[in-house]
Amino acid sequence: MKRNTLRTSASAAALLSLSLVLGACGAGNEDGGDSGSGSLSGTLNGAGASSQQAVVAAWKAAFQTENSDATVNYDPVGSGGGREQFLSGGVDFAGSDAYLDDEELAAAQERCGGDIIEVPVYVSPIAVAFNLEGVDELNLSAQTIGAIFEGTITAWNDPAIVADNPNVDLPSDAIIPVHRSDDSGTTKNFTAYLEETSGGSWTAGEVETWPTPEGESAQGTAGVIDRVKATANSITYADASQAGDLSTAAVKVGDDFTEYSPEAAAAILEKSAPVEGRGETDLAIAVDRATEEAGVYPVVLVSYAIACQTYDDGAKADLVKGWMSYLVSSEGQEKAAADAGAAPIGGDIAEKAQAAVETISAS
Incomplete structure (x- = not known):
């Protein structure tokens, strides 16, 4: 990868x-x-x-x-x-x-x-972007991502992260999740993905306003990206077009891990249906974020x-x-x-x- x-x-x-x-x-x-x-x-x-x-x-x-x-x-x-x-x-x-x-x-x-x-x-695509010294590549499942932002996985060398990244030297440092402080459609799409795919590790549902005080917060897409760039051991979610030179995780889809790309994000539209009654x-x-089809990146806005x-x-x-x-x-x-x-x-x-x-x- x-x-x-x-x-x-x-x-x-x-x-x-x-x-x-x-x-x-x-x-x-x-x-x-x-x-x-x-x-x-x-x-x-x-x-x-x-x-x-x-x-x-x-x-x-x-x-x-x-x-x-x-x-x-x-x-x-x-x-x-x-x-x-x-x-x-x-x-x-x-x-x-x-x-x-x-x-x-x-x-x-x-x-x-x-x-x-x-x-x-x-x-x-919504990128899961992180700042972890010495680590450029990371695989994360929806269950693990949900637990990180829920606050139940708190260290970078947690067994769940290690299991999906056996060849990565992960530190024991505490994870610092960064979320949006404002009402955000990106937050709504990200939490919708977690609600549908995390298997219950994320419990706050699909929300537009971040529901918990854990971690750090910043205003707007640029704000969370800047905060992660300036904060060691941090992780956030943001529109991929503004991730810049931050490292980003590949997410688990079916049995494989998929990196984001415009094509992989566009593919999910073919698997989705219009909202009824409009x-x-x-x-x-109505985006189908629970797809397990290879080559589809489901964390999208x-x-x-x-x-x-x-x-x-x-x-x-x-x-x-x-x-x-x-x-x-x-x-x-x-x-x-x-x-x-x-x-x-x-x-x-x-x-x-x-x-x-x-x-x-x-x-």
């Missing part, structure tokens, strides 16, 4: 595949002139997932270059904060690593005066862009539509892969996302 760091660019094969799958959608954008036409203007305000910070910066640069009179602002306040701001009418769109729950969906429909747009725009423009996905289907102002509707169209286009997805190592969104999901965005209009 080699040390695993996220590639800053997706493979040529992945990009070619994405281009072919989304080609029709990209062509639709060109015909519609909603993105890349240089004709859009105004200010678009969004807030939400800090995991999207890197990819939104790349999207903004490209979108604003093509639409020089348009400005996109994005506050990486966290998924929960972004959804709250959207529901209150404080921002035009939200980025979230968790889809709207039923109560939030009702509130969003009330805010928007009708249906909402909720489409996946960014799929990324409208045609709401593409929330599916990040959404959330907007209204209608806006009172025509120019605002055009700007939101143009922005969202760019995100789900072949060009936008290639940008996400190249600049943030995102997994490609393709097939039926991409086509449905483009069709949903095309319904955005002025009320």
